[in-house]
Amino acid sequence: MLRRFLTLLLILSSMALLVYADPFGIPAAISPTLVLGFMLLAAYCTGFLLEPLGLPRITGYIFAGLLLGPYFLKFYSQDAVADLSFLNSLALAFIAFCAGGELKLANLRKKLKSIIFLICGVTSAVFVGVTLIVFLLSGFIPFMSDYNGVMRFAISAIFGIIAVARSPSSAIAVISETKAKGEYTDIVLSVTIAMDVVIIIFFAFVMSACEILTASGSAISGGFILNILLEVTIAFVLGFLLGKVIIFLIEKIKIEFPVVITAMGFLIIKFSHFLGEYLQANLEIHINLEPLLICMAAGFTVQNFSRHGATFLQRMDDVSYPIYIAFFAITGASINIDVLKSAWFLGLVIVISRIMMIFVGSYVSGRLSGDQPRIYKNTWLGFITQAGVSLGLLAEVVRRFPEIGIPIQTILITAITLNQVVGPIAFKVALFKVGEAKNGKK
Amino acid sequence: MKSLAAIVIFLVISVLGSRLTFLNRRLSLGFRNILFTGTEYIIIGVLLGSMGFNILDTDALKKMEPFLIIGLCWIGFLFGLQFKLRDLKKFPVYYFTISAFQAVSTFLLVAVFMFFLLRPQGIRGAVLMMVVITLGSSSCCTAQSALAIVAQNYRLKNRRLLDLMRYISGIDGFYALVFFAVAMSIFPRGEIAEFNLYASIRWLLISVIMGIIPALIFIALSRTRFSRQEFFVFIVGTVIFCAGLAFQVHFSPLISGLVCGVFTANFCRHRLRALSEILHSEKSIYIILLLLLGAGWNFKPGYILVVTGIYIAVRILGKFIGAYLGTKMFKPGFPVPATIGLGLMSDGGHAIAIIMNFKLFFPDIADPLISIVILSVFFNELVSPWFILSRFDKNERVLINIRRGLKEKREQA
Numbered sequence: 001m002l003r004r005f006l007t008l009l010l011i012l013s014s015m016a017l018l019v020y021a022d023p024f025g026i027p028a029a030i031s032p033t034l035v036l037g038f039m040l041l042a043a044y045c046t047g048f049l050l051e052p053l054g055l056p057r058i059t060g061y062i063f064a065g066l067l068l069g070p071y072f073l074k075f076y077s078q079d080a081v082a083d084l085s086f087l088n089s090l091a092l093a094f095i096a097f098c099a100g101g102e103l104k105l106a107n108l109r110k111k112l113k114s115i116i117f118l119i120c121g122v123t124s125a126v127f128v129g130v131t132l133i134v135f136l137l138s139g140f141i142p143f144m145s146d147y148n149g150v151m152r153f154a155i156s157a158i159f160g161i162i163a164v165a166r167s168p169s170s171a172i173a174v175i176s177e178t179k180a181k182g183e184y185t186d187i188v189l190s191v192t193i194a195m196d197v198v199i200i201i202f203f204a205f206v207m208s209a210c211e212i213l214t215a216s217g218s219a220i221s222g223g224f225i226l227n228i229l230l231e232v233t234i235a236f237v238l239g240f241l242l243g244k245v246i247i248f249l250i251e252k253i254k255i256e257f258p259v260v261i262t263a264m265g266f267l268i269i270k271f272s273h274f275l276g277e278y279l280q281a282n283l284e285i286h287i288n289l290e291p292l293l294i295c296m297a298a299g300f301t302v303q304n305f306s307r308h309g310a311t312f313l314q315r316m317d318d319v320s321y322p323i324y325i326a327f328f329a330i331t332g333a334s335i336n337i338d339v340l341k342s343a344w345f346l347g348l349v350i351v352i353s354r355i356m357m358i359f360v361g362s363y364v365s366g367r368l369s370g371d372q373p374r375i376y377k378n379t380w381l382g383f384i385t386q387a388g389v390s391l392g393l394l395a396e397v398v399r400r401f402p403e404i405g406i407p408i409q410t411i412l413i414t415a416i417t418l419n420q421v422v423g424p425i426a427f428k429v430a431l432f433k434v435g436e437a438k439n440g441k442k
Numbered sequence: 443m444k445s446l447a448a449i450v451i452f453l454v455i456s457v458l459g460s461r462l463t464f465l466n467r468r469l470s471l472g473f474r475n476i477l478f479t480g481t482e483y484i485i486i487g488v489l490l491g492s493m494g495f496n497i498l499d500t501d502a503l504k505k506m507e508p509f510l511i512i513g514l515c516w517i518g519f520l521f522g523l524q525f526k527l528r529d530l531k532k533f534p535v536y537y538f539t540i541s542a543f544q545a546v547s548t549f550l551l552v553a554v555f556m557f558f559l560l561r562p563q564g565i566r567g568a569v570l571m572m573v574v575i576t577l578g579s580s581s582c583c584t585a586q587s588a589l590a591i592v593a594q595n596y597r598l599k600n601r602r603l604l605d606l607m608r609y610i611s612g613i614d615g616f617y618a619l620v621f622f623a624v625a626m627s628i629f630p631r632g633e634i635a636e637f638n639l640y641a642s643i644r645w646l647l648i649s650v651i652m653g654i655i656p657a658l659i660f661i662a663l664s665r666t667r668f669s670r671q672e673f674f675v676f677i678v679g680t681v682i683f684c685a686g687l688a689f690q691v692h693f694s695p696l697i698s699g700l701v702c703g704v705f706t707a708n709f710c711r712h713r714l715r716a717l718s719e720i721l722h723s724e725k726s727i728y729i730i731l732l733l734l735l736g737a738g739w740n741f742k743p744g745y746i747l748v749v750t751g752i753y754i755a756v757r758i759l760g761k762f763i764g765a766y767l768g769t770k771m772f773k774p775g776f777p778v779p780a781t782i783g784l785g786l787m788s789d790g791g792h793a794i795a796i797i798m799n800f801k802l803f804f805p806d807i808a809d810p811l812i813s814i815v816i817l818s819v820f821f822n823e824l825v826s827p828w829f830i831l832s833r834f835d836k837n838e839r840v841l842i843n844i845r846r847g848l849k850e851k852r853e854q855a
Contacts (some may be wrong), residue, residue, distance in 0.1 A: 007662040011683075014655045018690065033508050034686025040679035041659060044672075321671040323677045 001049070008045035011038065012068075015075050032083040035076040042330035044070060056424040058173045058328045065332025075169060081333045084326075086266075091327035092264025095169040096292040098320065099193045100239075100299025101313050102172065107186050112368045118191045119198060121365025122358055122383060123164050126200075129357035130350065131160030141346060143407040145390040154213035155404055158397055162412050163354045165199050166192045167387035167423065173324050174427045175319070182436035184375050188382035188427070193296065198233075200290050203393055204228045207400060214401070227286065235290050239297020242268065245425055246298060247306040261316070262323070265295045292389070331387060335417050338409050347414025351422070354415070358383045373436050381430035385423025386416045451490060451497065455483070455733060468631035481790065483729050484488065484816055487736020498737040510734055510798065513727040515685035517795050520724060522703020523717045533609065541610040542721075543768030544783055545582040545617035548760030549595035551651055553578030555756045559749050565807075568576050568637035572628040579621035580793040580815055581757045584611035588788035588826030589669060598834055602776045606783050610765075613632070615792040616700075622729055622796050623649070623697045626803070634804070649693045653701025656684035660702075661710045673712070677719050688845050696799045728791070738801065739816060740809045749810070750817045757818065761786045785833040789815075789822035 015038050019030065019287075046067075047060030068075045108115065135156035138144040144152050171192045175185055205228065246261055272291040279285040303309035359380040366376020394412055398405035431437035490498045530538075556574040565573060589608055598604050623646060628637060630645035660680040664673065681699065688698035707713050765783030797815045801808035 001660060003666050007659055010655070010662065014659075014687075018687070031686055031690050032512055033682060034690050037681075037683030037686045040675065041663075041683055044665075044675050044679065126635045296599055318671065319674065325675060345844055 001052070004045050004048050007043060008049065011042050011045065012073075012109070015042075016081050019075055030080055032077050032080055036084060036326065037063065038075065038085070039068070039329040039333070040325055043325050043332075045266070047325070051242060051251045054425075054428070056174050056428045057177050058170060058324065058424050059421060061328035062323050062332035062335075062420060065329035066335050067332075069333035069335075071335075071337040074123050081330060084330050085334075087326055088330060090262055090266045091323050092169070092292060092351070093269055094320070094323050095294050095327070096295035097261055097265055097299040098172055098313070098316050099168040099196070099424075100296035100301075101301065101303045101309065101316065102189055103193055103296075103300050104309070105304045106363065108190055111183070111187055111190065113373050114187055114366070114375075115190050115194060116370070117365040117369035118187070118362060119194055121196070122191070122361035123198065123202070125361030125364075126164050126354060126357040127157075127160040128162075130163040130353055132155045133353040134159040137349065141411075143404065149214055153377055154210040155408065157206055158408055159350060159412065160403075161203050161375070162390055162393055162397070163201075163350065163357075163388055163415075164195070164202065165390040166195050166383055167385040167389065167420075168193050168196055169324075170326065170385040170387055170420070170424050171382065171427065173328070174431070176320065176324075177439065178428060178431050178437035179439040180431045180436045181438070182434070183372075184378065184382075184434040185431065185436050187371075187375065188379060188430075191379075192383065196296065197293060199389065199393070200293060201228060201232060203396075204231075207396070211400065229242060231287055231289060232293065234287070235293040236297045237277040238268075238289070239294040240301050242294060242298035243301025243305065246302050246312070247308060250302075250308045250311065251306075256277060265291075290335045331420065337412065340414050343411045343414040346411045347418055350411065350415040351418045354386060354419070355380070378430045378434055381426040381433075384419055384426050386419040390416050443736045446574055451733075455729065457488060463846050469838060472633035481732070482544055483732035484736040484819070487733040488739055489736075490733070491737030491739060493739060493741060503734065503738055506730075506734060507802070509730060510802065511685045511689050511695050513730055514718065514799050514802075515688065515695035515702075516682050516723065516794055517617070517726050517731075517792075518696040518699025518701075519681055519684065519703040520699075520717070520720050521619075521704075521711060521792070521810050522610070522700040522705075523707045523720065524596075524705040525616065525704045526710075526713060534774070536768075537606065537609045538613070539772040540765060540768035540774075540782075541613050542604070542617065543771075544610065544761050544786060545614040545762030547764030547767070548582040548757055549578040549621055551756050551760040551763070552581040552753060555752060556749070561744065569807065570630050571637075572625050572804075573710060573807065575621055575628075576796065577753065577811060577814065579618045579625060580796045580811075581753065581760065581818075582621065583615040583618035583789075583792040583796075584761075584786045585788040585793070585823075587790060588823065588830055589785075591827050592830045596831065596834075600777065600801060600834055602774075603778060603833065606774065606778065607782065610786055611788070614786075618792055618796065619697060619700050622799070623694065626694050626697070628798075629804075630654070633692075635763070645693070649688070649691070649697065650701050651774035652687050652693060653684065653698040654705050656680045656687065656698075656703040656711070659683070659703035660706055660716075664710060666711045673715065674719065677716055681720075692803060694799050694803075696795055712757075731794055735794055735798055735812065735816065739812055741813050741816075746810050747817075750814045751812050752791070754818050754821055757789075758784065758787060779833050782833060785826075785830040787822045787829055788826035789819045793819065 002334060043064035045060040046064035049056035050063065051057060052062040067073060069081065070076065070078045131153075134141075135153055138147075138152040138156060144155055147155070168189075171189055174180075185432050242264065246264075249260065269291040272289040272294065276288045279287055299312075302312045362379040362383065363376055366379055371379075390412070394409050394416075401408070428437070461518040487498075488494050491503075492499060502653070553574045553786040556577045557570065560573060562571060568591050586608065589611055592598075593604060595606075627642040627646045627649075629635060630641055657680075660676055663676045663680075668676070680702065684698050684702045706716065710716070760783075762781060762783035765786060769778045769780070769782060792814050795806070797812055800811060
């Protein structure tokens with residue numbers, strides 16, 4: 001422990017010397033390469049040092065990213081963090097592959113009833129509950145109070161849909177850290193990952209409905225629903241094909257490098273965005289392929305339609321650690337304290353109402369599906385964290401509703417940040433409580 | 443979109459290439475000399491770059507810069523990890539001396555000749571010094587690829603001679619990097635300005651410290667219990683941090699990586715573990731460097747061809763004279779031909795890393811140097827295996843017949 005602390009001091013002091021003392025007289029901004037190396041080492045040490053307090057390591061990484069970043073110790077600027085944002089795409093692709101790979105059909109079949117009940121129960125409870133609470137409070141929310149009832153309801157629905165999103169990356173990271181295994185772990189992970197697919201479809205429906213309610217878009221039509229179904233189908237087909245390519249690489253060329261797979265995911269992300277923009281600009285076809293869905297489907301294909309599932313996950317696991325550290329440290333560094341300060345109260349209200357609804361939804365669904373009490377009493381603790389997907393959806397909200405998007409984003413980023421801090425801790429506590437964690441301190 | 447294409451191309455070629463190349467295939471010797479030593483990637487790079495189809499334009503190459511910085515540091519770190527003093531002491535003294543003689547003599551000869559050849563081209567003062575020292579340093583290292591090809595295909599009776607040549611080629615990169623550090627210290631801020639000796643010396647010292655800091659962090663991290671995944675974080679984090687530190691202060695990531703590696707090798711008990719982890723990616727990183735080198739090559743034939751010809755000739759002379767003097771003054775206890783230096787012509791590896799590092803800080807004046815080194819690499823890779831074989835008597839070498847060998851093995855089994 002002392003050695004890790006001294007190492008952290010060494011890392012911080014060498015960086016402080018460079019940034020504050022500037023012994024070389026070079027005024028240039030700190031390079032992204034240096035920021036990345038510094039983040040990796042400093043966040044690792046912080047995660048390690050906070051572990052004895054019972055905090056998951058990812059909380060330590062997020063905390064390190066925040067503490068060392070532009071608002072506190074100022075070792076690097078917001079620009080430097082923005083330069084590293086491509087790593088987020090890379091990490092998200094990697095996490096999506098892992099998430100898909102973790103979904104085993106055999107396990108899903110065993111727990112299918114619980115999973116379906118939980119998805120339906122938690123989604124409806126959180127969406128309806130948060131929407132109603134925000135709607136009831138809308139008279140006191142400055143930017144909403146001027147609108148009429150329908151508009152307020154539409155905005156509340158946006159809050160509701162974002163509240164449904166989860167974070168597979170955090171779930172996988174905590175499970176990987178605690179080496180948890182068992183019924184509870186399987187259910188939470190399966191629901192979290194499956195929710196990522198559901199939320200994307202659900203989000204598209206809600207957004208379009210909101211566009212109609214706010215009278216700024218087109219009407220819901222059969223064509224629109226078909227479009228969404230088409231997007232999802234194409235994503236699954238592409239994911240399946242990508243999975244087959246990965247199987248081919250593992251089987252025939254003996255390449256099992258996770259770096260290749262991750263880069264493929266990165267390219268899928270870029271390609272999806274490029275294709276969407278190209279079709280819109282040149283052919284006026286509105287198709288937004290969800291890249292994470294493609295990567296998940298690919299991981300799922302490797303796991304369930306080949307004999308290399310275990311090898312695939314093992315190889316990914318070998319290199320996952322630096323990717324997780326970098327991803328969560330960058331996430332921490334991206335937290336905007338100014339936003340947090342301005343909207344913390346509303347954010348807190350949304351966090352509390354969301355957690356309450358998650359509890360109600362998971363408790364009721366667990367009981368209805370016949371789960372054991374030790375499971376349905378604790379599943380809510382595994383569903384709190386929010387991260388990348390929620391932020392991605394928020395960006396889409398801002399794009400579609402530029403006028404109201406920014407205040408919605410401000411409040412929800414605050415809520416997501418709070419969930420990011422609380423969620424991993426709660427999940428770790430739950431894993432120990434149900435007795436499925438095998439590694440780390442309670 | 444071009445940068446995306448660049449990433450795809452680099453990725454596919456480097457990963458597939460690392461599986462296919464570097465002696466993994468058995469072709470006739472003529473093909474092997476040029477095709478599977480890695481030099482083919484320079485040609486692929488040229489085809490992709492501005493001299494070819496321009497798929498990798500300047501912007502795309504600029505976006506690859508962080509990979510280049512980390513790659514150079516990775517190579518330096520890997521090389522440095524092999525310098526554990528306790529292990530090196532096990533070798534006879536003449537190994538060091540012969541190696542030092544051939545490296546220093548090649549460096550001096552090339553540097554002096556280049557000085558007089560490049561001076562009429564308008565390069566003057568400290569810039570000229572930096573250029574000639576860089577060329578001298580790139581000339582004095584020997585690549586191991588040709589030696590490996592010969593060793594793989596011939597059963598050589600004078601194994602000690604082959605070992606000596608291997609040792610020299612394994613260690614002389616160190617001298618090259620020391621000379622290169624001197625070259626880079628001439629303009630410590632990474633931009634051409636007035637030369638200041640005090641600033642250069644100060645810079646060199648601080649740069650060594652810059653390499654030691656990440657090494658200390660790595661050693662401290664690896665002194666407690668850790669998992670395999672955590673060890674991977676230590677290595678990746680240390681190399682990226684070291685590369686970032688070096689680049690931030692406009693110092694060579696290659697040299698910083700070397701210092702970090704040497705320090706780690708001598709003070710960390712997990713040296714071999716680190717070495718095996720880091721070796722996994724060596725081929726891919728080397729291929730990326732070759733592709734970048736080829737893609738960024740801007741060749742303008744003319745006077746540079748003359749300079750290159752002289753560079754190659756003087757390099758051969760330097761290797762020959764240095765090794766000859768070394769073997770005469772510090773006599774090894776086994777037959778060593780007077781022309782052993784001619785077996786050390788293989789070029790590549792460190793020479794390419796040095797020149798890429800030079801380009802990173804001085805892109806405006808790097809083109810002629812890149813041309814010289816690339817052409818020299820092509821020439822030397824082509825002729826090196828033949829020169830190495832010629833150092834052994836005809837009756838001392840037996841071409842390994844793979845099929846017959848396998849058949850014999852099966853029969854024995």
